[in-house]
Amino acid sequence: MMFTGAANLATSPAGDLIIQANLNTLMYDGFADYDGAKRAFQEDLGEEPTGALTVWQIHSLGYRASRVNMTSVSFFPFDFGGTMTEDRAFVKGTVEIIEEKIAYPINHVDIECSRSEGTCEYRQIALTLPDESSWVQSYHIGEIANDTFRITRWEGQLIDAIPLNHSACRTTQLSLNFETQEFFEITRNNVVEGCETMLGVTLPRLEKPRVSRIVDGRDIVSAEFKAISEETFTFFSSSFSSRVEKILAQESEE
Template identity: 65%
Template sequence: MFRIVALAIALGSYGMAQAADDAVARFKNYLPRQIMELPEKERSSSVPMMFVGAANLAISDFGDLVIQANLNSLMYNGLGDYEDAKRAFQADLGEEQTGNLTVWQIHTLGYRASRLNLTHVSFFPFEFGGVLSDGRASVKGTVKIIDEKIAYPINHTDIECFQTEAYCKYRQVALVLPDENSWAQSYNVMQVANDYYKITRWENDQIDAIPYNSAACRINQLSLNFATKEYFEIARNNTSGDCDTGLGVNLPRLEKPRVSQIIDGREIIDAEFKRIDEEARGYLSSVFRKRVGSIKTIRVENK
């Protein structure tokens, strides 16, 4: 059930983001004062919250100081030459250099400045492998969907199996990475799954198990091979068509079984943090990046 709830939340969030696209396009070029001049009813019902927040920030007593600090963190001269810094930021966005920041530009500036603070964290133990001994077994690692993108690539999975009791306990937690539409630019830990599986086979260093909850939209079978050190999950349809989760989200029918493997996730996790780091560096002032690039070129030439 936890797994379905997590997936439903992800799908629901995607749907909400899609529905908000029109509102973003409609109000993105508004100036803060134009947002605040809208009738309160329209502002609360139609304007994206991120734009309302940007407008409130801009008209506050400390708004300019926060914007200047954000510009400075991205290597624009926000404190020394505020007007020029705003225009330089607009130029890097490919927008008209008016010096008057729109609510979208203020929101984007805050997002980019916050992105610099998302450093590499080691929340999950880098444990991978399986142990089978005396009627007990355990598998730990990172789940990766083969040939497909996984919703939560930074995850840690822990499976414990008991031969006499004929069941396995499956737990999975994930580090959820924020994006531009997130309420806050911080990491969140989420429990993706907390399920019990019935063991259907335990022989020749292999364990197969299916979930006790047979009414779910999909059946997720465990196939654990301790001899070859290969640990798989195989998700199959449990309905003839799309499945209603009961949470306002329909899960589409799988065209074929979805195979996932529990692996050593260090490369996956490192790649995710590298992606965030490269994204953040790309938000720095273009003038600053050019200067850094010229220094690197000089160093190479002097070698």
């Protein structure tokens, strides 16, 4: 489907104008030297510089131009930590999976526990970053979890809780230590075999408990946007990139 859009652009009355603008975005001279800009782009792709862009090349050009225009956003609060009173407790932060890559690294979790009610309300939202297979190059904000946990232990500065709903393929226990400011989620299998979700996806059994922790997410968020920035720099025209690198090299020598 993504290539259909590129094909439609190639035959559109405004196709050349959009392609020229995309070339300019990547620091090719799309308006003053359209044919030369197309050939230079093809050369940077490592392909024959014919000056006639293929559907794949048009798609790649559009993807790269859109990616360059993406900016860092500061949607999520960088609150981290937990506070506890006699009857209520609060935890905020970013969830990361220990020894595994999480599907949505830019996330924010908010936990509120009530001793008198015997429950913890757990809400998690995430910022999804697009990739080349995405329909559009824009961010998406969505709710990942909105669950209620039953408190099994409230002792001193410690709280343990398990989900009220035990029908899921996997079950997650909360282990919150407010004295040490260490907050963990331990996910285990809840069925004997693989489990099919409501979306038709079969989840395999975990070979071992999956341990996540709630941390200060600033470094995680910065790393994700830094990776995008480093990737997009490689999309600029080679002549422009080489000039930037020379300037940076001169500045480092001074």
